[in-house]
Amino acid sequence: MVDVVDLKKNYGNFVALNGVSFHISEGEMYGFVGPNGAGKTTTMKIMAGLLAADGGSVEIDGVDILRHPKKVKQLVGYMPDFFGVYDNLKVSEYMEFFASVYGIYGKEARKRCQEKLDVVHMLEKEDSFVDVLSRGQKQRLCLARCLLYQPKILVMDEPAFGLDPRARYEMKEVLRELMDVGVTMLVSSHILSELSEICTTVGIIEAGKMVVSGTLDEIMTKVNQSNPIVMEVVDGLEKAIAFLKEKEDVETISTNEQKVYVGFRGSQKDEALLLQGLLGQGVLISQYGRAENNLESLFMQITEKEE
Amino acid sequence: MKNPVLSKELRATARRPRLVLGLFVFNTVLAFMVVAVFRLNFYISASEVSYSNVIRFFSWIEIAEFLLLAFIVPSLMAGSIAGEREKQTLDILLTTPMSTLTIIVGKLLASTGTILLFIFSSIPIMSVVFLIGGVGLFDIVLIVVYACVFAIYIGSIGIFFSSIFRRTIFATITTYGACVFTCVLPYVAYWIGYWIYLSGDDGLSDGFQVPGWLILLGLFSPVDSLVSMLSYQIAGNTWYRQICLLNINADSFWQSVNTGEWMCVSMLLQMLVAAVLILASAKILEPVKAGKKHWKIEEKNV
Numbered sequence: 001m002v003d004v005v006d007l008k009k010n011y012g013n014f015v016a017l018n019g020v021s022f023h024i025s026e027g028e029m030y031g032f033v034g035p036n037g038a039g040k041t042t043t044m045k046i047m048a049g050l051l052a053a054d055g056g057s058v059e060i061d062g063v064d065i066l067r068h069p070k071k072v073k074q075l076v077g078y079m080p081d082f083f084g085v086y087d088n089l090k091v092s093e094y095m096e097f098f099a100s101v102y103g104i105y106g107k108e109a110r111k112r113c114q115e116k117l118d119v120v121h122m123l124e125k126e127d128s129f130v131d132v133l134s135r136g137q138k139q140r141l142c143l144a145r146c147l148l149y150q151p152k153i154l155v156m157d158e159p160a161f162g163l164d165p166r167a168r169y170e171m172k173e174v175l176r177e178l179m180d181v182g183v184t185m186l187v188s189s190h191i192l193s194e195l196s197e198i199c200t201t202v203g204i205i206e207a208g209k210m211v212v213s214g215t216l217d218e219i220m221t222k223v224n225q226s227n228p229i230v231m232e233v234v235d236g237l238e239k240a241i242a243f244l245k246e247k248e249d250v251e252t253i254s255t256n257e258q259k260v261y262v263g264f265r266g267s268q269k270d271e272a273l274l275l276q277g278l279l280g281q282g283v284l285i286s287q288y289g290r291a292e293n294n295l296e297s298l299f300m301q302i303t304e305k306e307e
Numbered sequence: 308m309k310n311p312v313l314s315k316e317l318r319a320t321a322r323r324p325r326l327v328l329g330l331f332v333f334n335t336v337l338a339f340m341v342v343a344v345f346r347l348n349f350y351i352s353a354s355e356v357s358y359s360n361v362i363r364f365f366s367w368i369e370i371a372e373f374l375l376l377a378f379i380v381p382s383l384m385a386g387s388i389a390g391e392r393e394k395q396t397l398d399i400l401l402t403t404p405m406s407t408l409t410i411i412v413g414k415l416l417a418s419t420g421t422i423l424l425f426i427f428s429s430i431p432i433m434s435v436v437f438l439i440g441g442v443g444l445f446d447i448v449l450i451v452v453y454a455c456v457f458a459i460y461i462g463s464i465g466i467f468f469s470s471i472f473r474r475t476i477f478a479t480i481t482t483y484g485a486c487v488f489t490c491v492l493p494y495v496a497y498w499i500g501y502w503i504y505l506s507g508d509d510g511l512s513d514g515f516q517v518p519g520w521l522i523l524l525g526l527f528s529p530v531d532s533l534v535s536m537l538s539y540q541i542a543g544n545t546w547y548r549q550i551c552l553l554n555i556n557a558d559s560f561w562q563s564v565n566t567g568e569w570m571c572v573s574m575l576l577q578m579l580v581a582a583v584l585i586l587a588s589a590k591i592l593e594p595v596k597a598g599k600k601h602w603k604i605e606e607k608n609v
């Protein structure tokens with residue numbers, strides 16, 4: 001559905017994107033995560049046809065949009081990170097204005113607008129003026145506007161940024177409903193946990209390069225390999241340490257009372273064999289396993305590594 | 308042809324109480340002027356009407372409308388695109404299939420339309436002057452045509468600077484600057500030329516001729532179009548006739564063209580400039596230039 005290959009962008013001498021590549025399949029919700037300044041907005045603006053790239057290619061639904069910048073406008077629904085609305089217009093008029101932009105007028109426009117406002121739970125706000133809406137409501141209005149013409153992909157830049165928990169929840173609900181009806185989406189955030197609940201696939205970008213991408217589980221296991229094994233030794237601590245010291249795959253050993261942290265390079269099977277060996281030495285162990293990363297420490301770990 | 312931006316702008320403008328108030332004040336003032344002028348001038352006696360006063364009054368309306376346009380259009384237009392940038396609404400417009408030309412034309416028509424509403428709304432009051440005579444339907448049509456050309460001309464200058472600059476304030480300053488420049492440049496050139504001529508002269512100063520290129524400059528000046536329209540409409544050696552570059556003592560070729568023709572040529576030329584500026588603005592606004600050649604991926608393989 002969407003293929004971004006080796007995308008490059010410079011602002012003067014500053015390299016903002018240094019070969020970004022990712023793939024989004026149809027109906028997928030792709031979480032685009034990275035710290036501030038990583039290049040998320042730049043990538044998304046290029047995809048929305050608002051910024052010229054300096055290299056690489058972006059293919060959406062079989063169209064090379066960098067070569068055919070006019071065509072992108074039919075394919076992509078773009079929600080910027082920061083945007084304004086017009087004063088002196090009501091919600092319904094705002095929607096009808098954009099309907100007319102897509103050549104939809106009159107009764108048909110009214111019907112379509114109400115339909116899309118309903119999708120984002122904004123129908124009851126139809127007669128409010130747009131400039132008095134809250135940020136969360138404006139974002140959902142903007143989303144409804146994107147949906148007016150059934151784009152192939154929705155590109156949303158930090159849709160949850162600056163929202164209170166309630167608005168964030170509502171936004172998430174709307175996105176989940178869109179995913180249920182098969183809308184393909186690219187959603188960015190600088191907070192991984194914000195996306196982990198709803199995204200099918202996550203790509204992490206850092207300083208203009210993709211660091212990892214895959215399903216959340218894949219990323220977790222990939223990163224967990226570098227985590228220490230943590231075990232709680234109830235009895236036979238010395239014996240355990242002596243045993244561990246002789247193993248080739250063990251890189252570091254540190255202890256904290258009963259807890260032993262082992263830097264270990266081996267596979268899952270090696271982990272199991274290590275445990276078996278320890279037990280064979282008569283060491284009593286009450287807990288054993290790789291330290292699990294929570295999302296935030298995982299994110300920190302990934303983005304630090306690249307420096 | 309439907310222009311979504313135009314309809315949206317008009318709807319938002321119509322909602323501003325300022326507009327209705329402005330229309331009301333403008334026409335009330337005009338109506339009072341008409342009544343006052345009637346009472347004071349036209350009826351010298353019950354049977355005698357001073358046509359020259361009617362016409363003079365008429366010319367003041369034209370000048371007043373020129374000034375109204377000259378002050379309001381640049382400030383309206385300068386904010387048209389830069390304002391959307393500042394309010395962060397432009398990006399969204401640019402991601403829609405609507406062409407940048409549609410956006411520019413919609414903005415231009417909306418702002419000049421608002422102003423032309425003033426002009427059109429004043430037609431009934433101006434028409435009262437009809438009743439007395441001295442001014443024909445053609446004169447009123449001419450004023451409206453001139454007002455449209457003028458509004459579109461300086462409007463396109465405004466929208467051009469508005470597309471260039473990120474901040475409305477810069478667009479406003481440069482637009483006013485450019486308008487003043489086009490309006491007065493030919494006059495400044497003329498007076499400098501005249502001054503140089505006088506300083507090198509032995510005292511017989513009535514032989515100064517306007518060089519032909521200066522007349523060409525005059526064609527771009529809305530002020531010169533205005534005074535040539537006035538001198539076309541109003542006979543006699545009035546002050547507008549005297550300052551009209553397209554009319555005064557030019558060398559023989561230029562003189563063979565009469566004021567009415569100059570006026571048409573200058574309006575056409577100004578529309579042409581406006582068209583160029585509008586197309587240029589549309590091009591500037593295009594975020595990713597379609598005409599630009601992109602790098603070739605194949606090249607890497609070679």
Ligand SMILES: Nc1ncnc2c1ncn2[C@@H]1O[C@H](COP(=O)(O)OP(=O)(O)O)[C@@H](O)[C@H]1O
Pocket residue numbers: 011014016034035036037038039040041042043
């Ligand atoms: N118009 C610009 N001119 C110069 N540098 C820019 C511009 N826009 C963004 N940048 C820089 O490019 C980098 C990537 O920015 P951005 O794509 O906005 O990151 P993100 O959205 O991930 O926070 C940042 O370091 C930012 O300072």
Ligand SMILES: [Mg+2]
Pocket residue numbers: 037040041042081157158
């Ligand atoms: Mg950003």
